[in-house]
Amino acid sequence: IPVNLADYTPPVFQVETVELEFDLHPAATLVRSRLRLHRHAAGQLHLNGRKLKLREILLDGEPLGDNLYSLDPSGLTVFEVPDEFTLETLVEINPAENTELSGLYMSGSGFFTQCEPEGFRKITFFPDRPDVMARYRVRMSADAKRFPVLLSNGNKLAEGEEYGRHWAEWEDPHPKPSYLFALVAADLVAVKDEFTTRSGRHVDLGIWVERGDETRCGHAMASLKRAMLWDEDTFGLEYDLDVFNIAAVSDFNAGAMENKGLNIFNTAYVLASSATATDTDFQNVERVIAHEYFHNWTGDRVTCRDWFQLSLKEGLTVFRDQEYMADQFSAAVKRIADVRLLRATQFRDDAGPLAHPVRPASYLEINNFYTTTIYEKGAEVVRMYRTLMGREAFRHGMEIYIRDNDNSAATVEDFFNAMQAAVPEHNIWQIMRWYEQAGTPEVTAEETYDPASRSFTLTLRQTTKPTPGQDEKHPFLMPVAIGLLDAEGRDLLSETLLFHKAEQSFVFADIDQPAAVSLFRGFSAPIKLKGQSRERLAFLAAKDTDLFNRWDALQQYATAVLLEAVAAHQDGQVFRLDDGLLEAIAATLREAPRDPAFTAEALLLPAESLLADEMGVVDPDAIHAVREATRAALGEALRDRLNSTYWEYGKVDPADHSGPAMGARALKNATLAYLAASGDASRAWEQFNNTGNMTDRLAALTQLADLPGEKRDTALTSFYETWRNTPLVLDKWFSVQARANAADTLERVQALTRHEAFELRNPNRVRSLIGAFSANQAKFHNASGAGYRLLGDMVLRLDETNPQIAARLVSGLSSWRRFDTARQDLMRAELERILAREGLSSNTYEMASKALG
Ligand code: ARG
Ligand code: ZN
Numbered sequence: 001i002p003v004n005l006a007d008y009t010p011p012v013f014q015v016e017t018v019e020l021e022f023d024l025h026p027a028a029t030l031v032r033s034r035l036r037l038h039r040h041a042a043g044q045l046h047l048n049g050r051k052l053k054l055r056e057i058l059l060d061g062e063p064l065g066d067n068l069y070s071l072d073p074s075g076l077t078v079f080e081v082p083d084e085f086t087l088e089t090l091v092e093i094n095p096a097e098n099t100e101l102s103g104l105y106m107s108g109s110g111f112f113t114q115c116e117p118e119g120f121r122k123i124t125f126f127p128d129r130p131d132v133m134a135r136y137r138v139r140m141s142a143d144a145k146r147f148p149v150l151l152s153n154g155n156k157l158a159e160g161e162e163y164g165r166h167w168a169e170w171e172d173p174h175p176k177p178s179y180l181f182a183l184v185a186a187d188l189v190a191v192k193d194e195f196t197t198r199s200g201r202h203v204d205l206g207i208w209v210e211r212g213d214e215t216r217c218g219h220a221m222a223s224l225k226r227a228m229l230w231d232e233d234t235f236g237l238e239y240d241l242d243v244f245n246i247a248a249v250s251d252f253n254a255g256a257m258e259n260k261g262l263n264i265f266n267t268a269y270v271l272a273s274s275a276t277a278t279d280t281d282f283q284n285v286e287r288v289i290a291h292e293y294f295h296n297w298t299g300d301r302v303t304c305r306d307w308f309q310l311s312l313k314e315g316l317t318v319f320r321d322q323e324y325m326a327d328q329f330s331a332a333v334k335r336i337a338d339v340r341l342l343r344a345t346q347f348r349d350d351a352g353p354l355a356h357p358v359r360p361a362s363y364l365e366i367n368n369f370y371t372t373t374i375y376e377k378g379a380e381v382v383r384m385y386r387t388l389m390g391r392e393a394f395r396h397g398m399e400i401y402i403r404d405n406d407n408s409a410a411t412v413e414d415f416f417n418a419m420q421a422a423v424p425e426h427n428i429w430q431i432m433r434w435y436e437q438a439g440t441p442e443v444t445a446e447e448t449y450d451p452a453s454r455s456f457t458l459t460l461r462q463t464t465k466p467t468p469g470q471d472e473k474h475p476f477l478m479p480v481a482i483g484l485l486d487a488e489g490r491d492l493l494s495e496t497l498l499f500h501k502a503e504q505s506f507v508f509a510d511i512d513q514p515a516a517v518s519l520f521r522g523f524s525a526p527i528k529l530k531g532q533s534r535e536r537l538a539f540l541a542a543k544d545t546d547l548f549n550r551w552d553a554l555q556q557y558a559t560a561v562l563l564e565a566v567a568a569h570q571d572g573q574v575f576r577l578d579d580g581l582l583e584a585i586a587a588t589l590r591e592a593p594r595d596p597a598f599t600a601e602a603l604l605l606p607a608e609s610l611l612a613d614e615m616g617v618v619d620p621d622a623i624h625a626v627r628e629a630t631r632a633a634l635g636e637a638l639r640d641r642l643n644s645t646y647w648e649y650g651k652v653d654p655a656d657h658s659g660p661a662m663g664a665r666a667l668k669n670a671t672l673a674y675l676a677a678s679g680d681a682s683r684a685w686e687q688f689n690n691t692g693n694m695t696d697r698l699a700a701l702t703q704l705a706d707l708p709g710e711k712r713d714t715a716l717t718s719f720y721e722t723w724r725n726t727p728l729v730l731d732k733w734f735s736v737q738a739r740a741n742a743a744d745t746l747e748r749v750q751a752l753t754r755h756e757a758f759e760l761r762n763p764n765r766v767r768s769l770i771g772a773f774s775a776n777q778a779k780f781h782n783a784s785g786a787g788y789r790l791l792g793d794m795v796l797r798l799d800e801t802n803p804q805i806a807a808r809l810v811s812g813l814s815s816w817r818r819f820d821t822a823r824q825d826l827m828r829a830e831l832e833r834i835l836a837r838e839g840l841s842s843n844t845y846e847m848a849s850k851a852l853g
Contacts, residue, residue, distance in 0.1 A: 004362045005308040011127055012043035015134040020124065022140040024147065024185050026096040026106055030055070032088070033124040035134075039083040048121035048128040049075040049091070050103075056090035076125045089125050098122070099761060099801035102367075107251035109210060110147050110186020112264060114257060117307055117366045120178035130177040131305045131409035140185060141167035147185040149208060153260045155243055172260055174240065175407055177303050182259030184208070184247045191217040195228050197238040203228075207270065208247040216271040219282055219657070220246070220289050227290035230324050235398055237297045246270065246289075250727055253763050253804050254370065256288050258295030265292070268728055268764055274655045276729050278695040279662040286328065291321040302402060305409040307366045311358045311435070312412050314370075315378020319386075322379060329659040332547035333597045339523045339548070342380065344609055346372040347528070350440045351613065352814050353853045355467040359412055359435040364846040367804045373438070380526040381434045387479040387496060387524055388431070389423050397422035430477035430500050438467040441476055441527045443499075443520075449513045456484065456508045458517065460499050462527070468850070475502045478525035481546075484514035489543025496524065515539070521546040534560055534580070541584050547595075551602050554584055559606045563614055565626045570619060575626065577633040585634055589641050596649060597663030600670045605630060608777045618818045624778035628677065628741065635678025646671040646683065654693035662695075669699035676703035681711065688715050698732055705740040712742070730757055731768035738772035745779040746786055753790065760798060763805050770794050774812035781819065785826035788813065792830035795844060796837055803841030810834065810844060814851035828852065 019034040037045070054071060057064045059081065069078045078087070098105035103122030104113050113119065121128040138152040144166040150159070154172030161167070188208040195203045205224060207217045224246070231237045241261045252266035269288035272281055298320065299313035326334040349355060349372060356369070358378045363369055386394040401410075401418035412435050420428055446459040460480065464473035483494040492514055497506050516539050520529055532553075537560070540553035561578040569575065585603065592599040608627055612618040635642065649668040652661045676684050681703055688700035697719075704715045716737070723729035734757075738749050752758055752769055759765045770791065774780050780787040791812050798806035816827035831852045834844065 002362045002364050003307075003366075005306075005359070006361070008306055008308075010041050011129060011132050012039070012041050013037045013045055013127060013132075014040045015127065015132050018126075018134045018136045020136065020138045022138070022142075022183065022185075024095075024111055024140055024142040026111075027094055029093050029095055029104065029111075030090060031093060031124045032090045033126070034086060034088045035126070036086055037081075037084070045078045045081050045087075046127075047076045047078075047087075047125035048118070049125040050122050052091040052093060052122070052125065054089060054091055054125075056088070058088040060085050061088075075121065091124055093123065100804065101251055101253045101763070101802060102804065104183065105251075107249050108186070109188065110149075111142070111184065112186070112247070112249045112252075113181065113183045113259075114253065114264065115181050115259070116179040116257060117310075118179075120181055123181075126178050128178050129306065130179055130303050133175040133177050133303070133407070133409060135172065135175050136181060137169070137171045138183065139167060139169045140183060141165050142185045147187060149184065149186055149188045149190075151182075151184040151208070151245055151247060151262055153180070153182055153262050154241060155261075172241075174260060174301070176260050176300060177409065180258070180260045180300055180303075182257070182262040182264055184262065184264070186247070187211070188247065189214055191221060193221050193225065195225055195239070195244075197228070198232045199238060201239065202242065203239055204243050206243070206245045208245060209267070209270065210248075213248070213267070213271055216273045216276065219272045220270045220285050223286040223289040224293060226286075226328070227293045227324060230290070230327065231294060231297070231320075234323070234327075235297075235320075235395065237402070239296060240301070244293075246292075250764070251762050253802070256292045258292045258299050260296070260300045263292045265289075266764065268731075271728060274657065274693050274695075276694055276723075276726060278698055278732075279657065279665055281694075282657045282662070283325070283329075287321050287325050290324045291317055294320045294324070297402060301407060302405040303409050305411050307363075307369070308359055308361075309411050310366075310369060311374045311378030311381075312410060312415055314375045315358065315380075316382050316415070318375050318379035319382035322383075330595070330597055330663070332551075333595075333601055333663075335522060335548050336551050336598075336601045338376070338379075339552075342372065342376045342526060344607055346377050346526075347440050348609065348613060348815070349373055349811075350377075350438060350467070351465070353468060353817075353851050354811060354814050354847070355438040357436050357438045357470075361469075365807070365841075365843045367843055368807055368846050377434075377526055381431070384431065384434070384477075384479055384525060385419050385428075387481065388426075388428060388477075388498070389419065393422045394419070428477070430475075433474055433476050437464065437473055437476070438470060439464040439473060441473075441478070441525075443478075443527050443529050444531045445517070445519055445529070447517060451513070454510050454512070456511050456514060457505055458482070458497075458508070459503065459505045460497075461503045462499070463502070468853075475500060476525075478527065480519060481521040481524040483518040483521060483544070483546060484508065484511065485516045485518060485540075485543065485545075486512070487515040489539075489545060491545055494521075499525075516543075518544050518546055518549050520549075522548045523552070532556060538580055538584065542587060547598060551598070554588070554602055555606050557581065557584060559611065559614060562606065562611055562623075562626055562630060565630065566611065566615070566619065566622045569622045569626050575629040575633070577630065577637065581630070582634065582637055586638060586641065589638060589645060592645055592649075592667060595663070596667040597659065600663065600666035603667075603670045603674070609775070612777060612818065615818075617820055618781075618815075619820070620778045620781040621783075624741075631674060631677035632679065635674035635676075635680070638674070639678065639680075642671040642674050646675065654691065654696070665693075665695050665699075669696065672699060673703060676706070681707055685711055685715070694729070694732075698736065701736055702739070705736050706742050708742050708744055724757065727762070727764070731764050734758070734765065735768040735772040738769050739776050741778070745773075745776065746782050746790075749773045749779075750786070750790060753794070760794075760801065763802070766794070766798065766805055766809075770809060774809065780812065781823060783822065785823075785829075788826050788830045792833055795834055795848075799834075799837070799841050799844045803843040806841065807843035807847045810847035810851055814847075816851070817853075 017036040021032040023030040102119035150168035152170035157169040159168040190206040193205045248267045248270040256265040397419040441464045477500040480497040484492040537557040544550040649664040684700040684703035
């Protein structure tokens with residue numbers, strides 16, 4: 001039964017205080033809960049609860065007779081209660097058998113929780129919805145030897161030990177929804193530090209990890225302190241408790257979780273050292289640490305009324321972490337990386353059967369809605385607010401938002417109202433359409449110049465294709481950052497237009513005829529700009545003052561060239577490298593010293609999946625052949641320049657993870673890839689054997705993995721032997737093989753699913769092999785259908801233990817309509833096979849049935 005936004009009703013009871021007592025045992029944990037409740041609206045008392053064994057129930061201290069309540073798989077109903085009362089329950093749960101990794105579960109050395117969105121109901125009976133905000137006090141006891149560290153939200157009040165078991169009491173002074181509850185009882189060690197807030201609050205910081213991992217926490221800790229300072233400087237937001245703990249766990253469904261005062265993290269986003277983590281990992285650690293910390297205000301202090309508002313906290317917090325990262329490194333390069341991700345994942349979802357608005361209107365399983373639409377497109381919407389309003393007004397709007405919604409559960413409308421209040425002179429209501437309508441708008445531009453009046457007219461048109469359940473689309477409001485350029489690439493004019501109709505003209509008077517127009521600078525709206533001529537793209541790629549658009553013009557240019565070559569390949573013609581592309585890439589290389597990190601991005605050709613998105617019927621083999629031929633031809637034609645660039649940027653300190661060092665490594669490894677593509681893997685072999693830096697090692701291994709033969713096998717074996725006991729690095733070993741271009745990739749992935757180190761229980765491992773493989777377009781879409789079958793098998797096996805992860809994998813099959821009929825049949829058959837499984841989870845059911853359409 002779907003849940004609908006339109007059916008929202010306020011909670012019948014509010015909870016003032018929660019007292020929890022955990023008697024922790026792996027296979028039988030007892031949870032006693034005392035809730036102080038009061039009536040808020042008319043109706044019966046229903047508490048959510050799943051897989052709980054009720055042992056005791058008392059109302060105002062009196063045991064409740066069996067005839068006064070009822071239990072069903074979704075929870076507990078108490079028939080008659082006063083308007084104010086205390087409800088006490090004792091339940092038994094089994095953390096050791098909790099393979100869903102939601103609620104209280106065991107991983108590695110201990111107990112961990114994940115409650116967002118609906119895991120708390122697997123711990124105790126509770127109105128498990130975010131608009132019920134209560135104050136929590138927690139007592140837990142556990143075996144002192146096995147589980148020496150006991151953590152929960154807020155501040156520790158007391159602790160003690162008796163008869164080999166120890167206990168601790170924690171209290172969180174801030175009211176919070178149940179999804180922010182957290183508990184850890186494990187054998188961990190802490191890396192400690194401290195931070196003093198601007199107004200003088202002293203905060204103890206702790207990062208808790210398994211013994212031996214302490215040496216890889218420095219980067220996370222430094223990132224945390226930078227993020228704390230940044231939020232004070234940028235938004236005036238200070239931390240509000242005396243303790244901030246982060247606990248790392250290796251079995252985790254998501255990246256990390258913002259539980260109040262006790263963030264729980266996937267180890268992948270905490271641990272980093274130059275020997276074990278790539279520069280991308282370092283940046284991901286910093287980004288996710290900042291993201292979860294920023295949730296303290298945008299998520300915890302101001303939370304969501306219901307899960308339809310998920311993007312209220314996620315889109316806003318992603319926007320905040322993007323801005324933070326842009327301030328640490330290069331803003332343009334960060335923007336490029338973000339847009340690359342948005343196009344590769346969100347645009348794809350928005351064009352397929354799983355398309356949904358930033359605020360969905362209904363869902364079966366909320367866990368399926370932690371999507372790039374909610375997160376990344378949601379962040380784009382927040383960014384558009386800021387572009388429309390300007391930085392000052394946006395910051396003011398944020399102040400109003402926090403002030404008016406502090407300690408409460410808000411909606412997307414509350415955010416809008418705060419922003420609108422900050423710009424009373426403008427009416428920005430139309431921005432709300434971005435929350436309501438799914439799909440990526442397509443925009444075209446037409447230009448005319450009248451020499452007599454020296455006026456330049458730009459006409460923009462927008463259309464958005466229908467998406468499931470939304471046939472008619474209304475125009476979006478979008479800020480269009482533009483520049484009019486002269487022949488030398490100088491800005492004649494640059495400003496931001498407000499484009500809000502299906503068709504709209506903008507006239508610029510008293511202006512020389514521009515040589516080119518640069519549109520949607522910095523990707524000022526999440527749209528597809530269509531119909532730019534190749535001459536225009538080549539000009540912008542060489543001359544635009546906006547770095548993002550310069551990169552994008554080259555990407556669009558390369559896309560056009562590659563698609564043309566794909567068509568030629570399908571016609572049986574011999575491949576020929578486009579002169580314009582060669583010249584543009586050569587020019588990019590020549591300008592490398594200006595900005596190595598940018599150059600590394602610019603050298604990267606559009607991904608195979610992006611080329612596929614532009615084809616009527618996707619031909620994965622032709623796309624792969626042409627893109628590889630292009631890389632090889634470029635590597636060949638530019639060999640000398642690539643070699644000299646390789647050496648020039650090769651001498652980076654392997655322990656240096658500053659922006660310039662990472663930029664240099666990125667550029668060096670981009671040249672390495674071109675050289676290997678043109679058949680010269682000797683450099684990759686040498687680099688693999690002579691570096692202790694994981695970025696360089698993995699970049700080299702990636703190249704070697706593409707070429708079947710002795711070198712590949714030796715390199716993979718030695719990598720495995722070195723890292724077999726370091727799970728996060730072993731993940732890389734799996735994914736490098738799953739992503740490989742080698743002809744035997746499919747067979748190797750099949751074999752790897754039976755490898756002794758492949759663990760279905762560990763989400764990181766599943767993502768590193770199965771997730772990575774299903775993103776390897778040419779190999780996954782093997783015409784035999786064996787790739788689809790492999791995915792279908794994994795989905796069905798995983799569905800029995802971890803439906804959240806199983807459901808996510810299904811999206812690999814959702815693009816079936818885009819392929820030839822033979823592949824369509826094979827992909828559909830897998831979806832049907834999944835749906836035919838008896839006892840399928842609602843998670844996987846929702847994804848597979850929507851994918852099938
Ligand atoms: N709120 C967390 C974050 O983005 C993510 C929680 C993910 N939960 C899930 N069921 N996928 O920071
Ligand atoms: Zn988040």
